[in-house]
Amino acid sequence: MPLMKAAVFVEPGRIELQDKPIPDVGPNDALVRITTTTTICGTDVHILKGEYPVAPGLTIGHEPVGIIEKLGSNVQGYREGQRVIAGAICPSFTSYACQDGYPSQDGGCACHGYKPMGGWRFGNSIDGTQAEYVLVPDAQANLAPVPDGLSDEEVLMCPDIMSTGFAGAEAANLRIGDIVAVFAQGPIGLCATAGARLRGAGTIIAIDGVNERLEIARRLGADVTLNFREVDVVEEILKLTGGRGVDASIEALGTQTTFESALRVLKPGGTLSSLGVYSSDLTIPLGAFHAGLGDNRIVTSLCPGGKERMRRLLNVVASGRVDLKPLVTHQYRLDDIVAAYDLFAHQRDGVLKVAIKP
Template identity: 50%
Template sequence: MKAFVMRKIGEVGFLDKPIPKPGPLDAVIRTTAALICTSDVHTLHGAIGPRQDLTLGHEAVGVVQEVGILVKEFRPGERVLAGAITPDWSDRAAQAGHSSQSGGALGGWKFSNVKDGVFAEYFHVNDADGNLAHIPDGVSDEKAVYCADMMSTGFMGAENADLPIGGTVAVFALGPVGLMAVAGARLRGAGLVIGVDSVPKRLELAKHYGADIVVDMSRDDPVARILEITGGEGVDGAIEAVGMDTAFQNAVRVTKPGGTISNAGYHGSGEFVHIPRDAWGLGMAEKTIRTGLCPGGRLRMERLLRVLQSGRLDPTQLTTHCFPFEEIERAFEIMAKKLDGVLKPLISF
């Protein structure tokens, strides 16, 4: 099969690899659609260290090609979604309610980290009964693939912000994760959703997905503006959706005492993330900081697919570019350099 790989830090290319074989609990999927993520670019540039000929990618859907002898829920020929995070569900961390951390910190993150990813004509999924979901009739591959990561991570940001119905929330950075956090906050019943970014198209999409007010940080100080909007009170929850120290600090600054800072961003550079001491109430303002890695698992994927099936959300507004698999190297370059207003490139197989 043909696979798109990280040959070494900073270098990609195509490589012929054997079609994987499933273990007793596993499955092999024939890829039909995939998305490129900014974290794929971080991986290529060394965020998780050197890798040699590692197949990239972690967001994909496809058709079951083969299953292991102990797989009960899936059969060859079925359309399926694979979560970007594929936990080992028998692990102690998973049993304790932290499935994304199975096997250690971030241990549920296997694709294009500790095993080959999904940018190939076929890919392997561990623990298939726990990590695959059937795609309902009427939900296209182009929609379903967003459940693998963007919807799951963005919704996690809103869930971890502990938003009360009618509550207030600020979302810092309106890339794909931030936009899905906006949508998730609206779905959870937030009464005031504020989106922060500087890119006009992203600010426009934030309104489309449910932001009541957008703050252009190239024109306004986002902290001052959010405090002005909320009458100096701050928000019940702030979502950091980019992985930048300044955005995290601003999230702390605009969160009211007793509120929650939800970190959904991938902090791939720098030695430390800083907490502004005064805004944190010198450590005593009862501001909760919650972190998380994209939740995976069949139940999670089924719930997200139900949101699509019911028509409550259409994530394909994030798809700015489409490429056949043969042109994925160009798509990767566009994503890495943030060219042509890119948000998410869709790859078809």
């Protein structure tokens, strides 16, 4: 039985590189040899710390860029040796939730087909992508060929943070000329800023506490940047909009402060598009919510997956609309992944995203 290297969750605080068998390929699967897998995602750090529980022995990671090694007997229209990505969210597309428009909440054949975050399988409910090989389930629905001429580095944001960040802009339902505020400029927030620009927002206000990130936000499309360590962000945005408020705000961190600020800066009728992963109950202040009478919306999104989503994102990259390469600040070999986790978990050295290569 041939073996491969894989980054495995052992116990809280410990992820190790281990040898595991290269998986068998069922009729609807594809085996992909990983050439680059970006990561480490914030979620992976939660897993490492034991804050988000996964089964011991699971391979971690959910952002695959690679080459088809072997196709299942029912998978058609691809060829072995083809370069592909797959979404971090990897739904079956056959369940009730998927047909209902919520593939990211795919419950498979159980629970009437719905399960919160159920479409997220890599590194969560099945072995992930921080390995030499990954088995892609429901491959017919999830393998997305990479257009010729694009490098691994150019496409490795597509599976997760580009899809997520853009989804935040899409769910904000922006119109041409809208004013939007994006709270937090980590990798997801930066992609939300780029997404807001792509949707035609007229004024994009980016907020963070790190000036280097605000600088990248400007390059990706922000018109105004605010450092929350220097100004009262809510006050400043209301001033910038003459008291009107923004058409939409995007929350990209997952804290009460950013959520609440995102609500306070909204015009009556405005939309709060939330991307953050929260870790405690949230409070909606009565005033910011206009007692429930402000015609406002709070919308949450989980990263969209599937090969059609990936195809569109790859097209955006191929057309040169957005350049997310500045987000890849570090490169590591898979053999050194423990060190990469250490860097990322402690957010040292201005790290945004780390590319891991087997």
